[in-house]
Amino acid sequence: MTTLLEVEDLRVEFLTDAGPARPAVNGVDLRLGAGETLALLGESGSGKSVTSRALMGLVDFPGVVRGSIRFDGTELVDAPDRTLRRVRGTGIGMVFQDSLDSLNPVYTVGAQLTEALQVRMGMTRADARSRSVELLEAVGIVDAEQRVDAYPHQFSGGMRQRVCIAMAVALRPRLLIADEPTTALDVTVQAGILRLLRGLTEDTGMAMVFVTHDLAVAKQVAERVMVMFDGRAVEEGSIGNVFAAPSHPYTRRLLSAHPGRARHWRDLTKGEARDDDGEETHRAG
């Protein structure tokens, strides 16, 4: 399979007044071919979102990105804005973790979708509008024909999250980076979205990096998983192998903290050593 994305020794540091902080991403390697999906797991603060944003060239000052990110042969680290603008959207699409707030509140959802389709895909206004309705239907918005003229605040939390997914896939990106895209969704609606995304990887060869903290979700979308801890990839392999024999303590804890495996809420924190809290607190400070 031809490699679509090739990341070598990716490092991201945020500069502070006192000099560089400890790296948020510390030497990550990653390869992805067309049609492949990688699930990115890892504890809060381990660098999943920073890695994702780096792939889109969206780490701003005081962040410093080093290493190499080649997308379809083009180097993206330190690439000129012109190159990044061309790649973003139709080359690499992204659903942001804070997608609940990433819609523009002053335009209708339809206006936002239609504009992107007209400007980036060269569609006529009429075509863009009917495509927008189709996209909303694809992410399970009922009455899409009417809803297309509603403003973001008139949608429920989970509907807004789905609108963001519709926006990202509208431009048919060759690589989709989805950062916790289904956290606001119940299992039934989530299953529909995961099927849609899987369908796109199978039918159009879209590759996907899917960030999640939910192992059950990872299992539904990806064949490969990478587990991050403290800015590094500490575990990588086929989902089946990693789940059957997790080697890193964090992966084991993730498995045991899943509510589906607990009998009482007290069970949820059993696997955790006390100093975890302290460490997390320390790190954010």
Add this chain to the structure above:
Amino acid sequence: MQADQPGPVLEVRGLRTVFDGRGGRETVAVDDASFDVAPGQCLAVVGESGSGKSTLARSVLRLVEPTAGRVRYRGTDLTALDRRALRPYRRHLQMIFQDPYASLHPRQSVLRLVSEPWRIHRDLMPEDPCARVAELLEQVGMPPAVIDMHPTQLSGGQRQRVAIARALGLEPDVLVLDEPVSALDVSIQAQVIALLMELQQSLGLTYLFISHDLALVRLVASEVIVMHHGVFVETGTTERVFEDPRDEYTRSLLAASPHL
């Protein structure tokens, strides 16, 4: 607080919330909802995306105005009060929102965020606000050092704990939790849930717990309401609903829960 009074903390009757849409199209987000919440109980509301859970919660607190129906809080009809008369009741009923990224002002310090509500509820203003904030932070498992930090410097789980500390500062009676942990990593999720459950026991709080995560609801709630298209399709004790779901939709929800 009034925890010694008998009877439900919340009595909701015939609550209905309708949104106007374009061209006269209406969305009936909540339709004829009636339920009681007993003191110290954790009542969960589950249902698919768009089923009306958040609107139900907001309507109970009058963060959106219900179109019809009554909400009684310890005997007082909140729906009959004008905005001004409602204000003193607000502190008893606090809401924690799904998105810790959006619910805290990014440019305010933790100290400011937690002490802000006391400017409105002046009778609760502590003698030493700084010390009280530190105490509240300790209660949610945060070190005093975060007092000068801003939300952008905190992880999702820490932000949610700040939001909880802020609500606790008003010494509430009822917490309405709208998907309080769904945006968080499971291990952090576990910490926040454990914190909420411990606080419920130690402070005798009453919870209205909104969630789409059935596995989690099973662990925390004593009773469950299942919503579908704005309507309650099933209510009952958690055990009963999970063991012996009577409604078709509840059964499909349970069946769709992924297994590891």
